[in-house]
Amino acid sequence: MKTRAAVAFEAGKPLEICDVDLEGPRAGEVLVEIKATGVCHTDAFTLSGDDPEGAFPAILGHEGAGVVVDVGPGVSSLKPGDHVIPLYTPECRQCDFCLHPKTNLCQSIRETQGRGVMPDGSSRFSLDGKPILHYMGCSTFANHTVLPEIALARVREDAPFDKICYIGCGVTTGIGAVAFTMKVEPGSTVAVWGLGGIGLNVIQGAKMVGASRIIGVDLNPDKVALARKFGMTDFVNPKDVDDVVGHLVEMTGGGLDYTFECIGNVNTMRQALEACHKGWGESCIVGVAGAGQEISTRPFQLVTGRSWKGTAFGGARGRTDVPRIVDWYMDGRINIDDLITHTMPLEDINKAFDLMHSGESIRSVVLY
Ligand code: APR
Numbered sequence: 363m364k365t366r367a368a369v370a371f372e373a374g375k376p377l378e379i380c381d382v383d384l385e386g387p388r389a390g391e392v393l394v395e396i397k398a399t400g401v402c403h404t405d406a407f408t409l410s411g412d413d414p415e416g417a418f419p420a421i422l423g424h425e426g427a428g429v430v431v432d433v434g435p436g437v438s439s440l441k442p443g444d445h446v447i448p449l450y451t452p453e454c455r456q457c458d459f460c461l462h463p464k465t466n467l468c469q470s471i472r473e474t475q476g477r478g479v480m481p482d483g484s485s486r487f488s489l490d491g492k493p494i495l496h497y498m499g500c501s502t503f504a505n506h507t508v509l510p511e512i513a514l515a516r517v518r519e520d521a522p523f524d525k526i527c528y529i530g531c532g533v534t535t536g537i538g539a540v541a542f543t544m545k546v547e548p549g550s551t552v553a554v555w556g557l558g559g560i561g562l563n564v565i566q567g568a569k570m571v572g573a574s575r576i577i578g579v580d581l582n583p584d585k586v587a588l589a590r591k592f593g594m595t596d597f598v599n600p601k602d603v604d605d606v607v608g609h610l611v612e613m614t615g616g617g618l619d620y621t622f623e624c625i626g627n628v629n630t631m632r633q634a635l636e637a638c639h640k641g642w643g644e645s646c647i648v649g650v651a652g653a654g655q656e657i658s659t660r661p662f663q664l665v666t667g668r669s670w671k672g673t674a675f676g677g678a679r680g681r682t683d684v685p686r687i688v689d690w691y692m693d694g695r696i697n698i699d700d701l702i703t704h705t706m707p708l709e710d711i712n713k714a715f716d717l718m719h720s721g722e723s724i725r726s727v728v729l730y
């Protein structure tokens with residue numbers, strides 16, 4: 363079949379809207395009509411050419427929602443008409459990682475996914491007979507796409523695609539970091555570096571689990587009003603204080619129970635660790651640092667009881683946890699609507715990247 367897609371032909375160039383060829387689902391695969399997709403920093407990172415795994419031409423996009431159109435042989439858990447969210451972190455429920463209670467990083471299709479192909483080693487997309495690569499196993503910048511069955515979460519049918527697509531990456535990353543990776547307890551003190559799309563989701567996760575104090579750290583005071591709406595109780599602008607770590611330690615009588623770095627900057631990662639309370643404070647790296655960058659601290663920080671962790675996809679096991687997060691949204695426990703600041707048709711997708719780079723948007727969503 364033909365489908366409309368925004369194709370990344372080359373690093374650093376705008377996406378081009380094309381009618382591409384899409385082959386139907388093979389064994390264990392599912393054809394999905396994408397109804398809406400968010401545009402995330404990770405798409406921009408890959409498009410920039412800085413992503414060591416990035417390869418072109420490719421159809422980017424990994425934050426979508428849609429409807430199953432067709433299933434290949436052997437698919438048993440999904441049928442045409444089911445509503446789904448694509449998962450760049452799949453859940454096979456069989457590999458060593460899925461069977462281990464401490465991780466969500468299913469490895470069953472990791473190698474082929476990283477190369478931009480389906481698990482059998484081939485691509486379903488092509489243009490003029492030449493293959494186009496998949497991206498993060500999702501390629502939601504195409505109106506139709508093919509995914510492995512294990513990379514789709516089935517979700518309730520009354521949930522709006524234009525909002526729940528954001529659960530495919532940003533919402534789950536932020537809320538999951540709090541609820542699944544760090545398991546923040548009620549009454550905890552929390553600090554969050556970066557009040558963008560990821561940091562605001564960490565804040566609302568912290569509020570949801572009952573944190574007593576939620577301190578936001580950001581250079582941009584324009585972020586304060588929305589962050590307060592999502593549950594931030596205190597704001598610190600690093601420009602206004604000499605020593606961010608010392609200031610936070612003083613504010614909290616010894617440091618934070620939990621900190622979250624949601625910028626992707628190795629200097630703020632160090633601050634977030636060192637602002638943790640001696641003896642028990644735990645810091646979680648959520649932001650993605652540039653290729654080749656390294657973190658540092660004095661080992662004494664860890665010896666004296668602070669710990670450093672990281673999270674991918676918020677520690678969520680996609681097929682199990684994503685439908686629960688959709689329920690949290692539908693029950694009014696989390697706010698997605700106020701984070702989606704812009705929507706546009708696929709033809710205008712390059713505007714979504716401009717809005718992200720200028721810092722004007724929290725999240726842009728493309729509606730098919
Ligand atoms: N100190 C404090 N705040 C900072 C600093 C800094 N040194 N640098 C940037 N910020 C703030 C910005 O003002 C902005 O509010 O961090 C926020 C980042 O927000 P966004 O640009 O909206 O980024 P977001 O989508 O939240 O993603 C953050 O997570 O997914 C990764 O790759 C992504 O690494 C990025 C991070």
Ligand code: ZN
Nearest residue numbers: 402404531532
């Ligand atoms: Zn993402």
